[in-house]
Amino acid sequence: MFTDRFLANRRGVELTSEERALLESAISEVRTLEPRTTLVRAGEAIEISTLLVEGMMSRYIDDHKGLRQLVAVHVAGEFVDLHAYPMHRLDHSIGTLTGATVAIIPHDSLQVILAGREEFARKLWFSTMLDAALHRAWLFRLGRLDAVGRVAHFLSETNARLQAAGLSDGRRFALGLTQSDIAEVCGLTTVHTNRAIRQLREADLCVFKSSLVEIIDAPALAKRGDFDPHYLYLAPSE
């Protein structure tokens, strides 16, 4: 099923089989996208929301010179723009970072499957509130952490999100981002990012090589990045 990873391992919002079937039934189309493809441009009216099935995508804002700032990264199992359902247009653009598979859900269909199902609606609302929690964490990262800390925080966060989606074993995960992408996420230059990654490797905290992240010491990496996963609302591990 395309929705298997949606809200997986999140506290108190696991979809029932009926809810998952409803969400699956609302999918109108499944698309495969090339890396670096813009799916939605800021300001354009949209009548669909997009569930990321495979790959990584970003929300981004271009400045007046056309320089891009990544304001969110999404992993498989997450809606990239569920907030478009009530808002009808976005204040940011959406694009793929890696090759991606997405499931398209028209807003008309969302309205139908949510009608009279307050608990289901609460779970989708939770999903957008989780986005807001991530934005707060990103503000904290950019405002309070040094260069190495920012990269450590981002890698710890991504590891936790991918682990919730079943795409990391907690020690190793595929990360199809370039150092330039990580630089944009962390508000650093590529020179600074390259050095921060090297310092994390030299400190035996983690290694990022050939699109693969290997975490050597997860607690120490989290400590270096001042990372506490409470804002991800993960289900307690069994």
Added chain:
Amino acid sequence: MSDPRTTQPFDSPGVASVEEGHVVLDGPDGIAITLTIEAARQTGESLVAAADAAARQASDS
């Protein structure tokens, strides 16, 4: 709630170092910037000049 660490001037210096032919400045606090050689030189001169002026201002008050 106001946190004096984020609303007061920093009293610890930043550390400049070299990376790939650029000047990398880390700190104080979360400052993390990379400058070209010329930008670093001009920033350094501007900082020293401003620090001298601030010292004069402090001694006059």
